[in-house]
Amino acid sequence: QSVLTQPPSVSGAPGQRVTISCTGNSSNIGADYDVHWYQQLPGTAPKLLIYDSANRPSGVPDRFSGSKSGTSASLAIAGLQAEDEATYYCQSFDSSLSGAVFGGGTKLTVL
Amino acid sequence: EVQLLESGGGLVQPGESLRLSCAASGFTFTTYAMAWVRQAPGKGLEWVSAIGTSGKHTYYADSLKGQFTISRDNSKNTLSLQMNSLRVEDTAIYYCAKSTGGSGRLRGFDIWGQGTVVTVSS
Numbered sequence: 001q002s003v004l005t006q007p008p009s010v011s012g013a014p015g016q017r018v019t020i021s022c023t024g025n026s027s028n029i030g031a032d033y034d035v036h037w038y039q040q041l042p043g044t045a046p047k048l049l050i051y052d053s054a055n056r057p058s059g060v061p062d063r064f065s066g067s068k069s070g071t072s073a074s075l076a077i078a079g080l081q082a083e084d085e086a087t088y089y090c091q092s093f094d095s096s097l098s099g100a101v102f103g104g105g106t107k108l109t110v111l
Numbered sequence: 112e113v114q115l116l117e118s119g120g121g122l123v124q125p126g127e128s129l130r131l132s133c134a135a136s137g138f139t140f141t142t143y144a145m146a147w148v149r150q151a152p153g154k155g156l157e158w159v160s161a162i163g164t165s166g167k168h169t170y171y172a173d174s175l176k177g178q179f180t181i182s183r184d185n186s187k188n189t190l191s192l193q194m195n196s197l198r199v200e201d202t203a204i205y206y207c208a209k210s211t212g213g214s215g216r217l218r219g220f221d222i223w224g225q226g227t228v229v230t231v232s233s
Contacts, residue, residue, distance in 0.1 A: 002155065033217060034217065034218075034219075036220075038156070038220075045206055045223040045224065045225055045226055046148075046156065046206070046220075046223055047223070048219050048221045051211055051218070051221070052211075052218075052219070089155065091156075091158075091219065091220075093216050093217040097172075097173060098170065099158055099161075099170055099171070099172055099173070099216055100158040100161070100215070100216045100217070101158065102148075102155060102156040102157065102158060103155070104155045105155040105156070
């Protein structure tokens with residue numbers, strides 16, 4: 001059971017917009033710790049998509065955006081493309097565990 | 112080119128030890144905290160351990176305290192993870208990851224190695 005809760009799967013048609021939620025509590029996201037998002041393609045290492053809740057590293061398309069409010073964060077992907085099909089993870093810091101924590105991951109299927 | 116290259120994985124029996132290494136290149140190693148993240152077969156990501164820039168400050172997932180030891184050699188741009196008393200449930204791909212800043216717990220990880228596979232089985 002992950003400290004950060006993500007839906008196991010989401011799906012969308014090419015061109016559509018999807019959002020992936022990441023729900024925490026008062027020890028992590030709710031304590032205003034930043035959230036980071038990763039994309040993992042099958043058989044590869046994770047890739048940083050969003051850092052510090054809403055910032056994109058250079059090279060990441062602006063179709064990807066992040067937001068945070070209260071005890072939750074969201075990753076939005078606009079203009080879905082076939083290559084976006086992957087598993088997405090959120091990450092934050094948990095003060096009660098005194099360590100980084102990841103969500104359980106969300107598998108995105110592009111229909 | 113910014114790169115992390117892990118080594119040291121393999122097949123060991125329960126109770127044995129293993130030492131993982133991660134060679135960093137292409138960035139100023141001493142400026143960034145580093146971490147290990149693992150992924151069990153078919154499972155999600157799990158933060159294992161992190162170390163500050165000087166190596167003085169180390170942090171571990173609660174379930175691994177006393178079993179794993181993280182260290183770094185800033186003169187050789189190398190990160191290490193000493194794993195003792197290995198259990199079947201420690202079987203995973205172990206990734207070395209570079210923090211975006213001075214914390215390996217609060218910040219994101221912008222550079223990842225390709226991973227090294229650790230299998231614990233009798």
